[in-house]
Amino acid sequence: MKVSSFIAGVLPLASLVLAAPGLDPEKAADKKINHFEKKYQKYIEDTIKKHKTGCTKNNIRRRKEWSKLTRPERKAYLDAIYCISAKPGVTPQSVIPGARSRFDDFVVSHIQLTPFVHANGFFLAYHRYLIWLFETALREECGYNGAQPYWDWTLHWQDQSRHPVFDGSPWSLGTNGAYVPDRDPITIYLPGPIPVTFPPATGGGCVSGPLGKDKFKVNLGPIGYSPQGPDGGLGYNPRCLTRDLSPQLSQDSLRPRNVSFLLESDSYAAFNFNLDRAPGGNGVHGAGHFLIGTVQLDTYASPSDPMFYLHHSNLDRLFAIWQGQDQGARTGVVWGTQTSGNVPPSANVTLDTPVPFGYVSPDVPLGDLQSSIGGPFCFIYE
Ligand SMILES: *[C@@H]1O[C@H](CO)[C@@H](O)[C@H](O)[C@H]1NC(C)=O
Numbered sequence: 435m436k437v438s439s440f441i442a443g444v445l446p447l448a449s450l451v452l453a454a455p456g457l458d459p460e461k462a463a464d465k466k467i468n469h470f471e472k473k474y475q476k477y478i479e480d481t482i483k484k485h486k487t488g489c490t491k492n493n494i495r496r497r498k499e500w501s502k503l504t505r506p507e508r509k510a511y512l513d514a515i516y517c518i519s520a521k522p523g524v525t526p527q528s529v530i531p532g533a534r535s536r537f538d539d540f541v542v543s544h545i546q547l548t549p550f551v552h553a554n555g556f557f558l559a560y561h562r563y564l565i566w567l568f569e570t571a572l573r574e575e576c577g578y579n580g581a582q583p584y585w586d587w588t589l590h591w592q593d594q595s596r597h598p599v600f601d602g603s604p605w606s607l608g609t610n611g612a613y614v615p616d617r618d619p620i621t622i623y624l625p626g627p628i629p630v631t632f633p634p635a636t637g638g639g640c641v642s643g644p645l646g647k648d649k650f651k652v653n654l655g656p657i658g659y660s661p662q663g664p665d666g667g668l669g670y671n672p673r674c675l676t677r678d679l680s681p682q683l684s685q686d687s688l689r690p691r692n693v694s695f696l697l698e699s700d701s702y703a704a705f706n707f708n709l710d711r712a713p714g715g716n717g718v719h720g721a722g723h724f725l726i727g728t729v730q731l732d733t734y735a736s737p738s739d740p741m742f743y744l745h746h747s748n749l750d751r752l753f754a755i756w757q758g759q760d761q762g763a764r765t766g767v768v769w770g771t772q773t774s775g776n777v778p779p780s781a782n783v784t785l786d787t788p789v790p791f792g793y794v795s796p797d798v799p800l801g802d803l804q805s806s807i808g809g810p811f812c813f814i815y816e
């Protein structure tokens with residue numbers, strides 16, 4: 435009797451507090467993220483002023499959110515994507531018969547190395563350098579003057595189709611896929627192997643706009659789910675780029691609170707764990723892939739959609755922001771082994787362990803890929 439009248443008295447009060455203006459938990463999380471971001475940016479700007487490495491304010495690449503780019507900047511990025519997709523690659527067709535372009539070289543690196551560079555000690559370093567190599571190829575081989583843009587999931591976490599990167603205008607990376615009814619769910623196997631099944635969402639067909647079927651082709655895959663493309667997904671399989679945006683998956687995992695939670699990780703091991711929340715893979719890393727759907731569900735060939743690079747740049751940005759809270763203790767740290775999800779079990783990585791890149795680069799010692807303003811790197815997320 436006493437207990438239930440106590441609860442009855444507390445509940446209305448609790449809902450009043452939650453509804454009070456200024457206490458929206460997502461807005462509060464946005465503030466926290468902003469605070470972390472400012473501290474990181476100040477650290478980078480202060481450090482490059484001191485010329486401690488070859489990274490200076492004159493050569494640093496300033497990576498921006500897609501919607502903060504001017505229209506000409508967005509056009510320049512698209513032109514660079516068309517250019518790299520039309521250039522011949524270096525991957526031998528005797529090894530990967532479906533590879534057709536310089537763009538595909540980077541897809542191939544990811545395909546070949548997927549079992550060794552996810553949910554393990556190489557994950558963040560491999561993807562950081564893959565993005566850097568791709569951005570460098572756009573600049574040096576395609577005359578692009580800008581930096582790799584990123585996609586901040588928190589801006590439109592309720593419905594990513596409202597993000598300008600998906601608006602289908604000449605200043606976007608295309609639309610959601612056209613709606614295709616009566617599709618089967620897609621089951622993928624994450625390192626483990628843990629099967630996860632995704633029901634069809636709001637699209638499923640070809641995207642339109644700048645990456646529509648008359649302007650852009652996916653050549654490789656699918657590999658990570660059935661039915662696979664020819665030769666297990668390594669054969670030539672030219673087709674339109676598809677997407678299947680899921681507002682639900684974004685709302686489940688890509689709120690500002692999910693990002694502030696990640697940034698509050700108190701160790702490198704915790705940061706790695708939290709971005710994947712293994713098993714199940716529904717942390718921010720997986721969620722960004724899964725909510726786009728189709729090509730982004732293919733753990734192997736996901737770089738076939740240029741959105742891969744915007745998604746992974748945002749993940750790398752959160753890694754850089756996290757490191758920037760205490761650079762001394764957060765570069766030069768290692769965690770994890772050399773196989774995805776440690777299946778099969780493998781040795782722990784050290785700073786001397788070579789990180790593999792396949793045809794796009796010689797191996798690089800892990801210790802050289804730690805700081806965003808040291809080793810080969812010189813970039814900041816604005
Ligand atoms: C994302 O954050 C919301 C709100 O805090 C929480 O309910 C949800 O479980 C989080 N998602 C994941 C995958 O951690």
Ligand SMILES: *[C@@H]1O[C@H](CO)[C@@H](O)[C@H](O)[C@H]1NC(C)=O
Nearest residue numbers: 703769770771780781782783
């Ligand atoms: C690998 O690292 C883990 C976690 O730090 C540790 O428990 C384990 O003993 C290490 N394994 C080897 C073979 O050193």
Ligand SMILES: [Cu+2]
Nearest residue numbers: 544551552561
């Ligand atoms: Cu990957």
